[in-house]
Amino acid sequence: MNPLALVELARLTIDLRARFSGRYWQWRMNTAEGPRRLDPAARRRAALDFANWRRRMRKMCDD
Numbered sequence: 001m002n003p004l005a006l007v008e009l010a011r012l013t014i015d016l017r018a019r020f021s022g023r024y025w026q027w028r029m030n031t032a033e034g035p036r037r038l039d040p041a042a043r044r045r046a047a048l049d050f051a052n053w054r055r056r057m058r059k060m061c062d063d
Helices: 003-016 023-033 040-062
Strands: none
C-alpha cells in the first residue's frame, strides 16, 4: 500500500468538506455499483486505487 494514497484520501476529504452523503455521492454510489454492492474490502481497494490515480494526476499537473 502506498502511504501517499492515504494522504490523497485525506486531501480529498478536506476538498469535499466530508460531504460524502450528498445527492451527488448517493447518485454516484447507485450508478457506479449498480444493483450489486461491493464488499467493504473491495470498496477500500477501489478508494486506494483512486487515491493513487489522483496523486499521479496531481503530480503530472504540478510538473
